[in-house]
Amino acid sequence: MHPALQAVLTVGIGVSSAIAYFYLANMVLDKVLFPARGVHAGRNINRANMIRPWVFLFPALFALCLYLAYPVVETIRLSVTDRVPGGYEWAGANNYLALTQDPKFWEALRNNFFWLLVVPALSTAFGLIIAQLTDRLKWGNIAKSLIFMPMAISFVGASVIFKLIYDYRPAGEEQIGILNAAYLALGGAEPQAWLTIPGLNNFLLMLVLIWIQTGFAMVILSAALRGIPEETIEAAIVDGANPFQIFFKIKVPQIMPTIMVVWTTITIVVLKIFDIVFAMTNGQWGTQVLANYMYDKLFRSNDWGMGSAAAMVIMLLVFPILVWNVRQARKEMR
Amino acid sequence: MDNIAGRKPALGWAVNLSVVFIVALWLFPTIGLLVSSFRTADQIASSGWWKAFFPTQQTEQFRTSDPDETRIETETGVFVVEGSIYGDAGGPEVSTWGVSSRDVDAFVPGGTADMGDGESLTLMADGSYTWTGDEDQISGRGQRMFVTAEIPPEFTLRNYDSMIFGGGNDNISKAFFNTLTVTIPATIIPILFAAFAAYALAWMDFPGRALLIAFIVALLVVPLQLALIPLLKLHLSIGIGKGYLGVWLAHTGFGLPLAIYLLRNYMAGLPRDIIENARVDGATEFQIFTRIILPLSFPALASFAIFQFLWTWNDLLVAIVFLVDSTGETTVMTRHIVELLGTRGGNWEVLATAAFVSMAVPLAVFFLMQRYLVRGLLAGSVK
Numbered sequence: 001m002h003p004a005l006q007a008v009l010t011v012g013i014g015v016s017s018a019i020a021y022f023y024l025a026n027m028v029l030d031k032v033l034f035p036a037r038g039v040h041a042g043r044n045i046n047r048a049n050m051i052r053p054w055v056f057l058f059p060a061l062f063a064l065c066l067y068l069a070y071p072v073v074e075t076i077r078l079s080v081t082d083r084v085p086g087g088y089e090w091a092g093a094n095n096y097l098a099l100t101q102d103p104k105f106w107e108a109l110r111n112n113f114f115w116l117l118v119v120p121a122l123s124t125a126f127g128l129i130i131a132q133l134t135d136r137l138k139w140g141n142i143a144k145s146l147i148f149m150p151m152a153i154s155f156v157g158a159s160v161i162f163k164l165i166y167d168y169r170p171a172g173e174e175q176i177g178i179l180n181a182a183y184l185a186l187g188g189a190e191p192q193a194w195l196t197i198p199g200l201n202n203f204l205l206m207l208v209l210i211w212i213q214t215g216f217a218m219v220i221l222s223a224a225l226r227g228i229p230e231e232t233i234e235a236a237i238v239d240g241a242n243p244f245q246i247f248f249k250i251k252v253p254q255i256m257p258t259i260m261v262v263w264t265t266i267t268i269v270v271l272k273i274f275d276i277v278f279a280m281t282n283g284q285w286g287t288q289v290l291a292n293y294m295y296d297k298l299f300r301s302n303d304w305g306m307g308s309a310a311a312m313v314i315m316l317l318v319f320p321i322l323v324w325n326v327r328q329a330r331k332e333m334r
Numbered sequence: 335m336d337n338i339a340g341r342k343p344a345l346g347w348a349v350n351l352s353v354v355f356i357v358a359l360w361l362f363p364t365i366g367l368l369v370s371s372f373r374t375a376d377q378i379a380s381s382g383w384w385k386a387f388f389p390t391q392q393t394e395q396f397r398t399s400d401p402d403e404t405r406i407e408t409e410t411g412v413f414v415v416e417g418s419i420y421g422d423a424g425g426p427e428v429s430t431w432g433v434s435s436r437d438v439d440a441f442v443p444g445g446t447a448d449m450g451d452g453e454s455l456t457l458m459a460d461g462s463y464t465w466t467g468d469e470d471q472i473s474g475r476g477q478r479m480f481v482t483a484e485i486p487p488e489f490t491l492r493n494y495d496s497m498i499f500g501g502g503n504d505n506i507s508k509a510f511f512n513t514l515t516v517t518i519p520a521t522i523i524p525i526l527f528a529a530f531a532a533y534a535l536a537w538m539d540f541p542g543r544a545l546l547i548a549f550i551v552a553l554l555v556v557p558l559q560l561a562l563i564p565l566l567k568l569h570l571s572i573g574i575g576k577g578y579l580g581v582w583l584a585h586t587g588f589g590l591p592l593a594i595y596l597l598r599n600y601m602a603g604l605p606r607d608i609i610e611n612a613r614v615d616g617a618t619e620f621q622i623f624t625r626i627i628l629p630l631s632f633p634a635l636a637s638f639a640i641f642q643f644l645w646t647w648n649d650l651l652v653a654i655v656f657l658v659d660s661t662g663e664t665t666v667m668t669r670h671i672v673e674l675l676g677t678r679g680g681n682w683e684v685l686a687t688a689a690f691v692s693m694a695v696p697l698a699v700f701f702l703m704q705r706y707l708v709r710g711l712l713a714g715s716v717k
Contacts, residue, residue: 006578010519018526026620052619053534057546060531060590066568067561067587068553074564133353143353145704147360152700153693154648156668160675160689161363164370164383164682176382176682178366211363216711223712243345272557275650279672291559299655304563311560322555329551333544 018059025055072315078308095309105310107286108293111202112317115273115289118203120266122210124259127217131225132247134218144222148215155212155275162208163280168193198286205287208276213269217262224258225251264321271317290314371686372489378682389484391429393438397476398455398465405472413472415465419457419481426483428459438480455479493687504684506691508663509670513647513692515578516657516666520585520646521639527586528593529635533623535594536601537609547598553591561588562655569656577664581657588652589642596641599713600634601627637710640703644696667692 029051034044079095081088099105130147134140150158167177171190175181180191195201228251236250252259274291281287283296290310298307369383381390396419405413419425430439433447433455441447443459453467455477465477497506534540535547561584569580604627612622628635646652650668658669665673671688678684700707 006515010579010582011522014519014523015526018523022530023620026618030618049538049619050540053538053540053543056530056534056538056619060527060594061546063527063583063587064550064553064590067565067584068556068591071561071564072556074567075560078563130353130356133349133356137349137353140353143357145701146357148704149697149700150360150364151707152644152696153364154650154668154696156648156650156671157689157693160671160685161367163675164367164686165363167682174380174382176378178382178384181382181384211360214360219708219711223708268555272559274559275668278650279675291557294559295651298563308563311557311562314557314559318555318557322552325555326548326551330544330548333547 021059022056026052029055075308075311075315078304079312080305082305091305095305098306099309099313102306104283104288105293108283108288108290108310109313111286111288112271112273112290114202115206115209115270116267118206119209119213119270120263122206123213123266124217124221124262126210126214127219127262128221128252128259130214130218131222132251135222135225144215144218148219150212151215153212155208156279158208158212159276159279162204162211163195166194166204168195195281195287196285201281201285201287205276205280208280209270209273213266217266220262221255221258224255228254264324268318268321271314290317367686367689370682371493371690372491373683374490374492375681375683377488386489387487389486391482392485393480393482395435396479396481398463398479400476401465401472401474407469411468412466413469415472415476416463418460418462419479420461425461426485428457428461429482429484431457431479431481433477433479435478435480439482457481493683494691497684497687497691504674504678504688506667506670506688509665509667510691512664513666513668516581516585516653517643517646519582520589521642523582524586524589524593524642525635525639528590528597528638529628529631530623532594532597532601533627535598536604537627538619550591550594550598554595556591558588558652562651566655576657576659578657581653584652584656585642585646585649589645592641593638596638596710596713597631597634600631604630633706633709634713636703636706637713640699640707641710643699647696 029048034048034051035041078088080091080093082091082094083089130144134143137143153161165177165179167175168180168191169175169177175184175191177194179194180188184191194204232250232254233246236246241250272291273289274295277283277287277289277292278295283289283292290313294307294310294314297303297310366383369386370378373383373386377386398415398419399417401413401415404417405415407413428443430442432438432440433449434440441457443457446454446456448454449467449471451467451471453471454465456464457479461481463479465472497504499505499507535543535550565584565587566576569575569583574580574583608626608630609622612626617625648668650666650672653666654669657664658666667688671685671692674681674685674688
């Protein structure tokens with residue numbers, strides 16, 4: 001069957017079976033199991049209403065447990081076992097120990113750490129500055145829309161875009177990468193193969209993500225800036241504060257919670273960063289990151305034990321944010 | 335900061351200028367690739383894309399037509415060859431020319447090169463030439479000319495034509511339709527599941543509700559990297575294997591936490607009166623949901639749909655793990671481009687065009703539905 005037809009069919013089956021499930025489950029609940037008539041009408045209505053939430057929740061919960069909760073448990077299990085022909089063998093902490101002895105793992109961990117330091121900070125800072133600059137501008141919305149645009153571009157597409165910028169041709173040939181052209185125009189002696197220079201290449205990869213994430217930070221911080229009560233700013237103006245003081249001492253402290261949310265959201269993106277490294281350097285020249293390292297272990301060396309252990313390291317790094325998010329959400333609901 | 339900027343017009347100018355600068359900086363990378371996708375391979379290789387808008391000086395070597403065949407003898411015993419370097423086709427206007435490779439811009443159009451002993455060559459701006467001399471001089475091979483002309487900027491749609499309609503391994507149409515096939519079910523299916531669950535979490539009272547919401551918030555940040563191997567194992571063991579069904583299910587599972595979270599937040603904010611009035615009037619929960627909650631939640635549904643669409647369209651990891659097999663029949667665009675990066679690393683006309691074909695749909699969705707996208711982001715993040 002042609003995949004497109006299959007897709008249409010899947011949408012049809014998926015949608016109609018979901019509707020049928022909810023409709024029929026409700027009918028069974030109201031008409032068959034606990035009919036709202038006879039001597040026990042009141043009791044039956046109450047019972048039906050106790051069960052109904054679970055009817056509504058069941059498909060989603062089932063999918064969540066199967067596709068997100070179960071894999072966490074299974075990954076923990078895989079990380080402490082080794083795959084042997086015909087089954088699995090208890091390996092204890094061996095996979096984790098093997099990780100600590102792999103220099104590539106330390107390189108990935110170190111790079112992820114740098115990504116964590118640089119990308120959320122710069123994206124948030126740029127986003128905040130641009131949000132402030134465009135705040136009362138007549139054409140601010142157009143400017144914001146254009147800066148937000150990279151958000152719609154895939155990491156792979158962005159990688160192609162930036163690879164052209166970093167393109168390298170041997171000395172003497174016409175440089176078509178603008179970074180090399182600018183470097184030579186500014187007095188650089190030799191064109192550089194930027195993506196192969198350890199240290200610098202990591203930063204060049206980070207630029208791609210900063211370019212994408214700044215728009216996200218800007219949109220959210222710009223809404224937060226709009227939400228600041230006018231009186232606080234007016235009071236500061238009356239007291240003779242200059243624009244910089246107003247920005248740093250009045251506005252920024254008031255939107256601090258939103259800044260934290262943006263920061264943590266980008267942090268999570270950074271922890272999982274994969275596509276950009278995969279497409280641009282594939283972890284060569286000292287640019288390995290955890291997610292790509294894990295992919296290497298899982299699908300290239302077929303080492304599920306070490307791959308799962310590497311995945312657990314990512315999970316461990318995300319965990320503090322997970323706890324913080326849950327606590328924030330609970331605080332809000334009270 | 336209105337009043338402050340009003341008091342200091344200089345500051346207003348500085349703000350305007352710096353925003354112009356930032357916007358230019360942010361657009362610059364994309365424009366580079368876009369311009370490249372409209373240039374031929376030769377143009378891309380011979381000059382940076384930023385020079386594409388300016389005419390270029392190009393020096394080419396031509397020869398006059400074969401004198402032994404085309405020479406004409408005049409009454410005075412002088413032999414003449416006439417013609418045009420461009421033939422009948424025409425070409426760019428000649429700016430300078432020469433007859434020696436060491437001095438390619440010795441003459442202006444209309445000037446005459448004296449090659450000694452009465453032999454001479456005249457070249458006009460339109461490329462027509464007159465070569466005169468005696469019988470010995472006007473023989474053998476045609477006379478060489480080095481012609482410098484200004485080539486106006488030129489753009490072509492050929493790259494798109496060959497990427498979309500051409501044959502060969504580079505063709506991206508198949509990957510385009512595969513991506514579309516992945517995206518549509520993966521966007522629609524999770525919405526239904528999530529909407530019912532979100533309604534239960536927002537408007538039904540039951541023990542454990544707060545705990546469930548916390549569970550979903552926790553799942554929001556679980557890295558999907560953890561799910562790859564366990565789910566692939568699961569798919570292989572229940573017979574789905576690698577294929578569309580697997581990737582649809584995976585995207586549904588991974589999209590659900592955000593969907594439930596966004597929709598619950600939105601539904602919880604709907605006016606209580608409407609729902610309670612409906613309950614009092616005897617509407618069942620199912621009716622309340624389909625007749626009242628769903629239509630009112632349209633903005634949140636649209637926000638999530640856009641998120642999920644962009645995410646599944648742009649995704650690489652889920653596709654290569656759950657869908658793309660060794661036959662390459664089910665490749666998606668992101669995978670196709672990564673492959674081109676490996677095999678056609680220097681062929682920017684191919685890469686740029688492929689990248690823009692893959693970006694066209696998400697960019698269109700982005701600009702048309704930006705309102706919903708922003709609203710969704712705000713609902714998900716501002717606390």
